[in-house]
Amino acid sequence: MGILIQNAKIMGGAGSFKAADVAVSDDGIIEKVSSSIRPSSSHERVDASGHVLLPGLVNAHTHAAMSLLRGVGDDLQLFEWLRTCMWPREAKMDGRSILLGTRLALCEMIRSGTTCFNDMYFNMDLVAQATEEAGLRATLGYSMIDRAKSGEGVAFDFEGKGRKELAIAETFAKKIQKKKNPLITSSIAPHAPHTCSKELLEASAKLAGKLGCVLHVHAAETRKELAEVLALTKKGSAARRPIDYLDSCGCLTSRTVLAHGVYASKSEVKLVSSRSSSVAHCPVSNLKLAGGGAAPVPEFLAAGANLSLGTDGAASNNSLDLFQSMKVGAIEQKNFRFDASAVKAEDYLRMATEGGAKALGIRAGKIEKGYLADLVLLDARSPNLVPFSSNAGWLVYSAGPQNVTDVMVQGKWLMRGRKLLTLDEEKIMAEAQKRAEKLG
Amino acid sequence: MGILIQNAKIMGGAGSFKAADVAVSDDGIIEKVSSSIRPSSSHERVDASGHVLLPGLVNAHTHAAMSLLRGVGDDLQLFEWLRTCMWPREAKMDGRSILLGTRLALCEMIRSGTTCFNDMYFNMDLVAQATEEAGLRATLGYSMIDRAKSGEGVAFDFEGKGRKELAIAETFAKKIQKKKNPLITSSIAPHAPHTCSKELLEASAKLAGKLGCVLHVHAAETRKELAEVLALTKKGSAARRPIDYLDSCGCLTSRTVLAHGVYASKSEVKLVSSRSSSVAHCPVSNLKLAGGGAAPVPEFLAAGANLSLGTDGAASNNSLDLFQSMKVGAIEQKNFRFDASAVKAEDYLRMATEGGAKALGIRAGKIEKGYLADLVLLDARSPNLVPFSSNAGWLVYSAGPQNVTDVMVQGKWLMRGRKLLTLDEEKIMAEAQKRAEKLG
Numbered sequence: 001m002g003i004l005i006q007n008a009k010i011m012g013g014a015g016s017f018k019a020a021d022v023a024v025s026d027d028g029i030i031e032k033v034s035s036s037i038r039p040s041s042s043h044e045r046v047d048a049s050g051h052v053l054l055p056g057l058v059n060a061h062t063h064a065a066m067s068l069l070r071g072v073g074d075d076l077q078l079f080e081w082l083r084t085c086m087w088p089r090e091a092k093m094d095g096r097s098i099l100l101g102t103r104l105a106l107c108e109m110i111r112s113g114t115t116c117f118n119d120m121y122f123n124m125d126l127v128a129q130a131t132e133e134a135g136l137r138a139t140l141g142y143s144m145i146d147r148a149k150s151g152e153g154v155a156f157d158f159e160g161k162g163r164k165e166l167a168i169a170e171t172f173a174k175k176i177q178k179k180k181n182p183l184i185t186s187s188i189a190p191h192a193p194h195t196c197s198k199e200l201l202e203a204s205a206k207l208a209g210k211l212g213c214v215l216h217v218h219a220a221e222t223r224k225e226l227a228e229v230l231a232l233t234k235k236g237s238a239a240r241r242p243i244d245y246l247d248s249c250g251c252l253t254s255r256t257v258l259a260h261g262v263y264a265s266k267s268e269v270k271l272v273s274s275r276s277s278s279v280a281h282c283p284v285s286n287l288k289l290a291g292g293g294a295a296p297v298p299e300f301l302a303a304g305a306n307l308s309l310g311t312d313g314a315a316s317n318n319s320l321d322l323f324q325s326m327k328v329g330a331i332e333q334k335n336f337r338f339d340a341s342a343v344k345a346e347d348y349l350r351m352a353t354e355g356g357a358k359a360l361g362i363r364a365g366k367i368e369k370g371y372l373a374d375l376v377l378l379d380a381r382s383p384n385l386v387p388f389s390s391n392a393g394w395l396v397y398s399a400g401p402q403n404v405t406d407v408m409v410q411g412k413w414l415m416r417g418r419k420l421l422t423l424d425e426e427k428i429m430a431e432a433q434k435r436a437e438k439l440g
Numbered sequence: 441m442g443i444l445i446q447n448a449k450i451m452g453g454a455g456s457f458k459a460a461d462v463a464v465s466d467d468g469i470i471e472k473v474s475s476s477i478r479p480s481s482s483h484e485r486v487d488a489s490g491h492v493l494l495p496g497l498v499n500a501h502t503h504a505a506m507s508l509l510r511g512v513g514d515d516l517q518l519f520e521w522l523r524t525c526m527w528p529r530e531a532k533m534d535g536r537s538i539l540l541g542t543r544l545a546l547c548e549m550i551r552s553g554t555t556c557f558n559d560m561y562f563n564m565d566l567v568a569q570a571t572e573e574a575g576l577r578a579t580l581g582y583s584m585i586d587r588a589k590s591g592e593g594v595a596f597d598f599e600g601k602g603r604k605e606l607a608i609a610e611t612f613a614k615k616i617q618k619k620k621n622p623l624i625t626s627s628i629a630p631h632a633p634h635t636c637s638k639e640l641l642e643a644s645a646k647l648a649g650k651l652g653c654v655l656h657v658h659a660a661e662t663r664k665e666l667a668e669v670l671a672l673t674k675k676g677s678a679a680r681r682p683i684d685y686l687d688s689c690g691c692l693t694s695r696t697v698l699a700h701g702v703y704a705s706k707s708e709v710k711l712v713s714s715r716s717s718s719v720a721h722c723p724v725s726n727l728k729l730a731g732g733g734a735a736p737v738p739e740f741l742a743a744g745a746n747l748s749l750g751t752d753g754a755a756s757n758n759s760l761d762l763f764q765s766m767k768v769g770a771i772e773q774k775n776f777r778f779d780a781s782a783v784k785a786e787d788y789l790r791m792a793t794e795g796g797a798k799a800l801g802i803r804a805g806k807i808e809k810g811y812l813a814d815l816v817l818l819d820a821r822s823p824n825l826v827p828f829s830s831n832a833g834w835l836v837y838s839a840g841p842q843n844v845t846d847v848m849v850q851g852k853w854l855m856r857g858r859k860l861l862t863l864d865e866e867k868i869m870a871e872a873q874k875r876a877e878k879l880g
Binding site: 067068070071072074075076077078081104105107108111112223284286287288289290291292293294314317318319320321324327328330331332334335337338339340341342343344345381382383384386387388389391393394397398400401402425426428429432433436437 | 507508510511512514515516517518521544545547548551552663724726727728729730731732733734754757758759760761764767768770771772774775777778779780781782783784785821822823824826827828829831833834837838840841842865866868869872873876877
C-alpha cells in the first residue's frame with residue numbers, strides 16, 4: 001500500500017514551491033510528482049493542505065549520543081571544555097548512556113525535520129541499534145584516535161593503539177554491511193588529521209576504498225589543529241595544511257566527508273572540489289566553540305565543491321536543529337563578508353538537503369520521481385511563516401522545528417501530527433535525564 | 441481572583457533555576473515567590489509541573505508591522521533592498537496593512553515568549569490599537585525622518601518636514617499618555633542620526649524630556665551611517681561618531697534606547713554607560729543585513745552599560761524569535777573574539793529580560809515580589825531541552841518557540857497550552873497573506 005500526499009506545496013528547484021501531489025510506492029520511493037494524481041484504492045491518502053512538503057533534512061556531521069552531554073561546560077574555552085567537561089564524562093559513558101543519548105538525539109532530529117544523519121562516535125553498535133529502532137536513515141562510523149596521551153608535543157601510537165582502532169572500525173563497518181538494512185550504512189571515521197597517525201589515516205583511506213564506504217573525518221576545524229598539522233608535517237618536507245595533508249594520505253575521494261573545513265585555504269578548496277569530496281559545514285558549533293573566522297563557503301560554492309550541513313553534537317551546538325544551522329550559517333557568512341549577497345538562502349537549503357544526500361551517496365534530498373521518500377511536512381499556517389513566499393528564504397530565514405508536523409523515512413511515518421510513532425519520548429527523556437545526572 | 445502557579449522551576453539570578461510557587465495578584469503583580477504557597481479559595485491554580493517559568497522576554501527594538509514584508513528581498517545588499525523592496529512597499533502600506541502586519545507580529549511574539557516590545561514605525565495609532573486588543577505590553581513611538589529626498593549628498597528639511605514629523609510624534613505620544621493604559625507607553629523616536637536634522641534630534645530630546653518618555657533611536661548600525669555622520673559633523677568642528685553626535689544633541693539620557701550600537705567606539709561605550717542609556721543589541725538583523733563586524737558587547741558589559749535585546753523587524757530578521765537572538769548573539773560574539781568566554785549565556789538571558797525591562801523603565805524581567813506578572817511557561821519535557829540543567833545556557837543555547845506553552849502579561853493569559861486567547865490567529869494569517877500579496 002503506497003501513500004498519496006495531496007495538496008501540499010512542494011519544494012522544487014532553488015527553493016521555489018509549487019502545488020503538487022506526491023505518490024510514494026510500497027517500498028518507500030517517490031513514484032510520481034504531479035499537479036494532480038488520481039488516488040488508487042490501495043493508497044493511504046494524506047491531505048497536506050496548508051502544508052509545505054520538503055525533502056527530509058540531512059545532518060552531515062553529528063555525534064548523536066553526545067546529546068546526553070548537552071549544556072555541560074557552556075562558555076568555556078574549547079580545550080578547557082574538552083579537558084574538564086567532555087573527556088571525564090565520556091570516560092564514564094557506558095553502553096546504556098550511548099543508547100539513551102542516541103535515542104534522545106533521534107527524538108530531537110525527527111521533531112526538527114531531520115531524516116538522515118552522519119555520525120561518528122564510539123560504541124556504534126548501540127547507535128546503530130537505536131537508529132534502527134527509530135527508523136531514521138544514517139551513516140555510522142567508529143571514531144578512531146591513535147594519538148598518544150602522554151608526553152610533550154604530538155606523538156602517535158599506530159602499532160599499539162591505531163591497529164586496534166582500525167580493527168574495531170572494520171568489524172563494525174562489515175557488520176553493518178552484512179545486515180543489509182537499507183537505512184543504515186557504515187563509514188570509516190578517523191577522528192582528525194592531528195589525532196590520527198599518518199599510518200592510521202592511510203590505512204583508513206584504504207579500508208574505506210576496500211569496503212566502498214564513506215570516509216568521515218574532522219578537518220580544518222580550529223586554528224590549533226591547523227598549527228599542529230603544519231608542525232607535524234614540516235619535518236622533511238613542506239608543511240601541509242590539514243586538508244592537503246589528508247589528501248596526501250589518500251583520504252580525499254568522492255566518498256569523503258570533511259567535517260567543518262573552516263580553515264581551508266584557497267588551494268585546499270580547489271583540492272576538495274577536484275577530488276569530488278564533500279564538506280560538512282557546521283556553523284553553529286564553530287561559532288559556539290569560538291573557532292574564529294568563517295568557513296570559506298563562497299569559495300567552496302564558486303569551486304563547485306559539494307557542501308552539506310551539520311549540527312555537530314548537541315554538546316557543542318547545543319541543538320540538532322538544522323533550520324537554525326541554515327539560518328546561522330547564511331547570515332554569518334553575509335556579515336563576515338560585509339556582503340548580503342555573499343551566500344543565498346538556496347545555497348543553504350541545498351546543503352541541508354541535496355548536498356547532504358550527495359555527501360552520503362544516497363538518492364534523496366529532492367522531491368522527484370525515483371528519489372527516496374524521506375519527506376517532511378511543515379505547517380505553513382504559523383504566524384512565523386506568514387506571508388508565505390515561494391522561495392528558499394521563506395524556509396531558511398523563518399522556519400523552525402515548531403513548524404514541523406510530520407516526518408517520513410523511506411515511506412514510513414516516524415512522526416504524524418507532531419506525535420512520534422517509533423520512539424517512546426516520555427520514557428527516553430526521563431531515562432536520559434537520570435543518566436545525565438549520573439555522569440555529573 | 442489571583443493566580444497561583446505551582447510546581448514550576450523558576451528562573452532565579454544568573455539563570456539558575458529553583459522549584460517554587462508563584463502567586464500573582466488580581467492586578468497582575470507578583471505577590472509572593474516561595475518554595476510552597478498555600479492556595480486560597482480565590483486562586484486560579486495552575487499546575488506547572490515539568491515546566492520552567494521565565495520572565496516574559498522583552499523585544500527592545502522592532503517594527504512589528506513590517507512582519508507583512510517578511511521575506512521580501514532576502515539576500516540583497518542593504519540599500520538595494522531598501523530602495524527596490526522596502527520603500528516602494530512601505531509607500532503602499534495603508535492603515536489596514538499596518539493593523540494586519542502588527543497583529544501577525546503579535547501572534548508570533550506571544551508564541552515565542554515575548555511579552556513586551558519597543559516599536560517605532562508609522563501609523564502608530566493602529567499599532568497601539570492592535571497591541572491593546574492583543575494585551576501585550578509595548579512602548580510605541582512614531583518614527584521621524586526629515587532628511588530631504590532630492591539632491592546630492594545629505595540634506596535636511598527641518599522647517600518643512602521635521603516640524604510636521606515632530607507634531608505627529610507629539611500628538612501620538614500625548615494621546616497614549618492620556619489613555620493611561622498601564623500596558624502601553626509612548627516614546628519619541630527620531631529615526632537615526634543620519635536621517636534626522638540636528639534640529640530634529642535636539643527637539644526630540646527636549647520633547648522626550650518634557651513628556652518623561654523613552655527616546656528610541658537607531659544608532660551606529662552600519663558603516664554607511666558612521667561615514668555619513670562623520671561627514672555631516674566635520675564642518676566647523678571635530679567630526680563626531682553617531683552616538684557621540686546624538687549625545688551632543690542631548691539625546692543620551694537614562695530614558696534613551698539606542699538600537700544596534702554595532703559601531704560604537706570605546707569612548708562611545710563609556711558615554712552610553714555614563715549617561716545610563718540603554719543599547720538594544722540586534723544581532724540577527726545585523727548579521728543578515730551584513731553590517732559587518734560585531735557590536736562591542738564585551739566592552740558594553742565591562743563598562744556596566746545596560747544592554748537589551750531586539751529582533752528588529754521581521755523584514756530584516758526574518759523572525760521575531762528572541763530565543764534565536766540570544767543564541768545567535770552569544771555565539772557570534774564568541775567567534776568574533778576567538779574566545780568562548782567572551783560573553784556568557786547569562787549575559788544574553790539578562791539582556792532579553794531585565795535589560796529590556798530596565799531600558800523601557802518597567803518593573804519586569806525578574807520573578808520577584810513586586811514585579812509585573814509578565815510570565816512565560818516553557819515545557820522542559822521536550823527532547824531538545826533534555827537533560828535539564830540549572831543554568832542560563834540550558835535556555836539560551838537550546839530552547840526555542842517550540843517549547844513555549846503559556847504566556848501571561850500583567851496577570852492575564854494571552855496563551856494557554858499553545859492556544860492564543862486574545863487573537864484570532866487563523867483569520868489574521870489569512871488576511872495578512874492576502875494583504876502582503878497586494879503589496880507585491
